[in-house]
Amino acid sequence: MSSLRSWILRWLTTTNHKDIGILYMVTAMYFFLVAGTLALLFRVQLAMPESNFLSGKAFNQAVTVHGLVMLLWFLSPIQFGLANYFVPLQIGARDLAFPRLNALSYWLYLFSGLLLIVSFFVPGGAVDGGWTLYAPLNTAAFSPSKGFDLAVLAIVMLSAAITLGTVNFMVTIAKMRAPGMTWDKVPMFTWSILFTILMMLLAFPALAAAGLLLLLDRLLGTTFFLSVEGGALLWDHLFWFFGHPEVYILLFPSLGMLADIISSFTGRPLYAKRFVLVAFMAATVLSYIVWVHHMFITGTSLLVRKIFSVTTALISIPFEMATLALILTLYKGRIRYTSPMLFAIVSIPLFIIGGATGVFNAAIILDRAFRGTYWVVAHFHYIMAGTALFAVIAGLYYWFPKMTGRMISEKLAKIQLILAVIGINLLYFPQFLLIDMPRRVFRYDYAPEWITLNQLSTVGAFIFAASFVVALIALIHGMLRGRPSGDNPWGAWGLEWLTRSPPPPHNFDGQPVVTRDGRILIVPEKTLEEQGVDKVISGEAKVSVTGVMTPNGTAGHQSPSHAHGHAHGHHGSMEPMMLALGMFVAFVAMPLGNMALMALGALVAFASIAKWVLDEYRGRFSEPEPRYREEFPFVGIDKFKVGLWTFIAGEGFLFGSLVGAYIFIRTRSPAWTPGIELHDVAIGLFNTVVLFTAALAMGLAYYNARVGNVGLQRASLAFALALGLLFMFTKAYEWSKFAAEGYGLTSTMEAQLYYTLTGAHAAHVLVGVLASLYALARSLRRPYGPQDARTLLYIGIYWGIVDIVWTFIFPMFYLI
Amino acid sequence: MAQQITPPDELWWLTFNQFLIGALVLGTFVSIVFAYFAIRYWEKKVKPNEAEVVLGPGRVAPGTSKIGWTRYTLVVTGIIVTLLILATFPRTDYVEASPPETDLVIWVTAFQFGWEFEYPNGKKVVNTLVLPTDTVVEFKVVSRDVFHAFGIPEIKGAKIDAIPGILNSLWVKTPSEPGELNVVCYELCGVGHSLMVGKIKVVPPDEFQAFLQST
């Protein structure tokens, strides 16, 4: 009994990257079952042109939730489950940079997904506007269901989880690579995760901004997506600015896995790796400037569309390069067709089909026919359910022995592969021929020629589904009965295979070091001390290494008992789970108008944050850092700073999206009352001064911490805090005055934007106020000294950013 | 009257076929290379001296490898693709501009869940439109409530979004034979989206004139 309790407690409180990786994967598989079942339901419906199996409403709910869950709660998360587990291993780190933040990401992800699922059971039922949630159908006027609110809340919650995740991976990959792991030696999977988070960092804030505006519309009565000035096109731009990078976010990790797996089973490094990396970089940048290709028939100006048509054609180049590079990696290899390799190989032709049809879509003249039809459905499913998903299966089977110490049955995997290949082609190829059939219809009695194709597709769907039943059996069988695998059953390259299966909590029995010529050594900490890291990397040092491979491919490591370099403290922490749970409860209650439940949820969430901060305050989680490699452009910047700047970038893009919405609405408004006529510039100026002085005060506090003047340190902190509060009070006064003048939140478009943007800004000021409060309390108890003054620097940087945002908002609303 | 005008759907098919040929040629070539390598270097087929295995346990893949100029061939397909897209622009201009000459303008208002059509003489019909054969028709498309998309599945490329507050237009040339076409909504617009199906009856010109004058 108590062992069961401790088992449950372990999974609820774990902060270890491998545990969290497993949690991600298991959760993602659950969501996959949900979304897959929904897909089977609507495929049954579509097998007949006039079926009554599902109602129109149920059908729309099924396709919508299917799409959202597959993209946001299955495919990306299962890839990030693998990334959680294997990025630290691949680069020789002990964990992700911020383990508790990582746990928080996971719990936010889980509960946001549950929020979406719960929405089936609230009045009005689940969201049914299509995964793209087009405006103005997404407003309460046309879709009053409470489930719709929950879906939007879920999306916003997930965006938060993902932003935290990007911070974590950014810092880990930038700052925590093993000595000698130079950028060009970083494995492709880790590289692909780096590019993926760069895209996430820009894309998800746009989604969050769209979601927040939509929530204001739905819950508080603004009209951003209902009005003609904003409306359908505002949503289109915000959504697809997120949506296009998102499709590459789903693809990149899979391409990374393919590269590493194919390298392993051919014994050849990825062909022209540097070239491919440049291609990935180009695709990352270009992914932000192709979104209008989803809007080729909205009536945007032809010149704009042509530009986006060309960028779309250009962005296909990196993917063609990646495909060809994968193929050329086979050249002069010695290919071993194990189950992971088979899945990897099969995903390439699927990519050729999906990519080739993408090029068709890029032509404006052709896309007029494709838009909104099953052709597009076939295009992206070949890539996502094909390439991306097959690569994920390859990755799961490749790393399964490492995670469990057991092998997957090759026989079951091959049965699965055959079913999957037949299934996916039967499912999606006919959809290319359904080129005239509109998406998301549950009846098509006017076109009998579509019936057979739909029936083929439905049969394919069931065969494809059967392949996943086999996969589930294979996974469970492997876990319980699989042949013991040893440490490196595939004879694979890379750091992750130089530790035990499953790896110990601290990952490596020693410090991994990569030599200049690409050998990996697991060096005992003592030896490293004696010989010096540089000598070990250059290969001059004589080291008795622990991680050398014996010919049969088993790592001859020391017995674990005396191998621990650092004992990696396994801190459990309940707060991340409780925080996410509290948010979940509050969010479920919000659209239902259940104030008591909402208050309860908020209370739990805030209590968890308080507890968390208190732990930091007491320094419970500080731990010595192992040695890592520093390299351009991150030399001499500590990990908190990298994390902070990454986070700030995300916040910047959130405000950028909101400002973008402002500009969009304003340029389309026939008349606009300038801010100077609506607001008191004097008050605005006063608040500007207050805000800037607050940042200055934080700077002073930092300076005094450096020079050791405790009195002035405390005084500056108190001053900063007071100014922050003053700003908030002035803001509150201004708001109530404006509202009293008849400009409520739902009045004019000017007022709506004013409250939204200054409100978002004030929320950030509030965080600054709380941070200053924390710093003051800490300082009163234990003054900051030169060694930890950087905490104050970070808070100061944050204040500075809040100021910069204000310098944009001030003229937007008080002057022009 | 409109005999000499090239209908947009003809250009659509022309372009589509060109892309299809391009895709098939490139795709087949790449697939053959792929299949050849995949079999040729299979461990059961490859001779020991042909394989150069450089990566194995205890190593990381090097960042650089000596490949030389061949890596530049990676961009060849991409360049072909970009040129293909650029080549479509003159046709795109033709299709996207107003028709060279217009015989008939129809105002289309999409609503939840149906289509309202208005003729130049003010005659309004719902869901069933009558058009003459062999005629250049321009549709002016708006929406009364949410985002819809007006499309005629039988005519390739005859599709345009119907968005509240935005006026979009689209032109087609009707078939030369009398018959029936569908009007379908291509953007999810609510629970009745699937049922938002209208008809276009294409009739001989004299029959059309008679219809237009009737009340």
Ligand code: HEM
């Ligand atoms: C060769 C590169 C590619 C090109 C040129 C391309 C082009 C396009 C274009 C122009 C569209 C809009 C079609 C329309 O709605 O009318 C589209 C849709 C889409 N593509 Fe691609 N694509 C490419 C690769 C990918 C990849 C790699 C993915 C996913 C991993 C992907 C996923 C999607 C999705 C999800 C949609 C439809 C979104 C929706 O309307 O629901 N595409 N693609």
Ligand SMILES: [Cu+2]
């Ligand atoms: Cu796109």
Ligand SMILES: [Cu+2]
């Ligand atoms: Cu519709």
